[in-house]
Amino acid sequence: xxxxxxxxxxxxxxxxxxxxxxxxxxxxxxxxxxxxxxxxxxxxxxxxxxxxxxxxxxxxxxxxxxxxxxxxxxxxxxxxxxxxxxxxxxxxxxxxxxxxxxxxxxxxxxxxxxxxxxxxxxxxxxxxxxxxxxxxxxxxxxxxxxxxxxxxxxxxxxxxxxxxxxxxxxxxxxxxxxxxxxxxxxxxxxxxxxxxxxxxxxxxxxxxxxxxxxxxxxxxxxxxxxxxxxxxxxxxxxxxxxxxxxxxxxxxxxxxxxxxxxxxxxxxxxxxxxxxxxxxxxxxxxxxxxxxxxxxxxxxxxxxxxxxxxxxxxxxxxxxxxxxxxxxxxxxxxxxxxxxxxxxxxxxxxxxxxxxxxxxxxxxxxxxxxxxxxxxxxxxxxxxxxxx
Ligand code: ACO
Numbered sequence: 001x002x003x004x005x006x007x008x009x010x011x012x013x014x015x016x017x018x019x020x021x022x023x024x025x026x027x028x029x030x031x032x033x034x035x036x037x038x039x040x041x042x043x044x045x046x047x048x049x050x051x052x053x054x055x056x057x058x059x060x061x062x063x064x065x066x067x068x069x070x071x072x073x074x075x076x077x078x079x080x081x082x083x084x085x086x087x088x089x090x091x092x093x094x095x096x097x098x099x100x101x102x103x104x105x106x107x108x109x110x111x112x113x114x115x116x117x118x119x120x121x122x123x124x125x126x127x128x129x130x131x132x133x134x135x136x137x138x139x140x141x142x143x144x145x146x147x148x149x150x151x152x153x154x155x156x157x158x159x160x161x162x163x164x165x166x167x168x169x170x171x172x173x174x175x176x177x178x179x180x181x182x183x184x185x186x187x188x189x190x191x192x193x194x195x196x197x198x199x200x201x202x203x204x205x206x207x208x209x210x211x212x213x214x215x216x217x218x219x220x221x222x223x224x225x226x227x228x229x230x231x232x233x234x235x236x237x238x239x240x241x242x243x244x245x246x247x248x249x250x251x252x253x254x255x256x257x258x259x260x261x262x263x264x265x266x267x268x269x270x271x272x273x274x275x276x277x278x279x280x281x282x283x284x285x286x287x288x289x290x291x292x293x294x295x296x297x298x299x300x301x302x303x304x305x306x307x308x309x310x311x312x313x314x315x316x317x318x319x320x321x322x323x324x325x326x327x328x329x330x331x332x333x334x335x336x337x338x339x340x341x342x343x344x345x346x347x348x349x350x351x352x353x354x355x356x357x358x359x360x361x362x363x364x365x366x367x368x369x370x371x372x373x374x375x376x377x378x379x380x381x382x383x384x385x386x387x388x
Contacts, residue, residue: 013371013372016271017369018271022198022203022367023198023206023360025197025356025359026040026063026359027039027040027060027195027352027355027356027359028040028060028195028196028197028352029197030196030197030272030273032270032272032273032274032275033274033275034275035273035275035276035277035278035281035320036278037196037278037279039056039059039060039194039195040059040060040063040064042059042065044191044192044278044279044282045278045282047059047191048188048191048192048282051191052164052165052166052187052191053164053165053166053187053190053191053194053348053351054071054074054075054078054164054165055071056190056191056194056351057074057137057165057194057351057355058070058071058074060194060195060351060352060355061130061133061134061351061354061355061358074134075164077134077135077138078134078137078138078165079138079159079161080138081134081135081138081139082138082139082141082142082159082161082168083142083158083159084112084139084142084143084146085112085115087111087115088108088111088112088115088143088146089146089150089156091107091108091111092104092108092146092147092150092151093150095107095108097151100227100339101144101147101148101151101339101340101342101343102223102226102227102232102233102342102343102346103227104147104151105143105144105147105223105343105346106220106223106224106227108143108146108147109139109140109143109216109219109220109223110216110217110220112139112143112216113214113215113216113217113220116132116216120132121214121215121216122214124212124361126358126361126362129215129357129358129361130358132215132216133215133354133355133357133358134354136215136216136219136350136354137350137351137354138165140219140346140347140350141165141168141169141172141347142159142172144169144173144340144343144344144346144347145157145169145172145173146172147340147343148173148336148337148340148343149172149173149175151339152337154175156172157171157172157173157175158172159171159172160177163177164183164187165187165190166183166186166187166189166190167183167186167187169186169190169344169347170182170183170186170334173336173340174335174336181290181293182334185286185290185330185334186334188282188286189283189327189330189331189344189348190344190347190348191348192279192282192283192323192348193279193323193327193344193345193348193349194348194349194351194352195349195351195352195355195356196323196349196352197272198356199231200225200226200228200230200231201221201222201223201225201226201231201232201349201353202222202349202352202353202356203225204221204222204224204225205218205219205221205222205225205353205356205357206218206356206357206360206367207221207367208221209357209360209361209364210360210361210364210365210366210367211366212361212364215354215357218353218357219350219353219354222346222349222350222353223346226342226345226346226349227342229266230264232324232342232345232346232349233342234266234267234322234324235267235323235324235327235328235331235341235342235345236328236338236339236341236342237266237267238266238267238324238325238328239299239328239329239332239338239341240266240338241254241265241266241267241306242299242302242303242306242328242329243299245302245306246302247298247302248298248301248302248304248305249305250302251302251305251306251308251309252305252309254306255306255309255310255313256309259313259314265306265310266324267321267322267324267325267326267328268306268310268314268319268320268321268322268325269314269318269319269320269322270320270322273318273320273322274318274320275318275320276320276321277320277321277322277323277325279322279323280320280321280322280323280325280326283323283325283326283327283330284321284325284326286326286330287300287303287326287327287329287330287333288300290329290330290333290334291329291333293333294332294333294334294335296329296332296333299329299332300329303325303326303329307321307325327341327345328341331344
């Protein structure tokens, strides 16, 4: 076997590309040991405290905080792109209602791309890709909100141009305008989820874009990757776990049983963070506040207990809450259907997908890794009738 690997070159490889450097980037940096995250040099806590999602998206895309004029122009574009082709709603309506909203979002967003002018979508031009990327950031909120509305049997809500991106998304999803706290939380949640290095969905989008496919395909791939429970899909499952636990005093036994069966605890652990995820820290304080206000305090207490047990058991291994641990309690306390938690993640992360794709395309090289071949080097072709 060793002989065969040698024959094909590389003997060593990194499973799951752990630690592999695939490109250079100026967009964001994670210090996993310190639990530190920056977008373009600015700490995530500062952005969550002071910025808006629009401003953060601009920062990710263009490398600097916008001036007032630049932000106004960027906002105008986002607002102008909020209305999407009405045929997308018809497509969503035709989908089986039991399909997961991330599957519906993936398909609907992909369909949306087919209504764009192919002369724009299918020709590689960075300026056009940038404009379509901005458009996609705006459209993602509308498509996700329509998925949420239609699966609940309600009609889509027209976007409100007077609301900012996060508030308008909340409005299109729930049908009511957010109060000050809700608007603030939604804005912060979108900022916290906007970018995070070469996570699976971002990398997927970059791989697709590196073949110069098109930006709708790249983003559709990002949605598909984000759906998984090891990535964005963990937020929905984390809340489900808290509900299953039922009472804070059940947490320890529940965790021990899962760990004994070698099952993963959702919302815990991270490939890069070996310390407390700074995004989870920020969301934790909002989860506490909102859970109390909405009568869901028990869920928060269960989460705290799970966190405590997990850190006692696996903190030494670098297992701490990740961004998905508290986001579910936040959204649930805002009255949002748990099935929509991962689509909200996509509404935020699309800015990171677009920014990273555009950055990579400035000096594109198609992604094409290799595998260590461990199969036989010589095997006989046996005619079908002679096979056992
Ligand atoms: N619960 C229990 N044990 C865990 C967990 C967890 N959540 N996460 C990691 N571990 C353990 C593993 O069992 C493994 O133990 P071992 O060394 O004894 O075999 C060790 O920690 C390393 O874990 P890996 O799975 O190899 O770590 P990897 O970097 O491949 O995975 C991942 C990271 C996928 C996030 C993992 O921690 C996980 O599955 N977490 C739960 C799902 C989740 O919350 N995903 C969201 C991540 S954040 C995001 O994508 C937005």
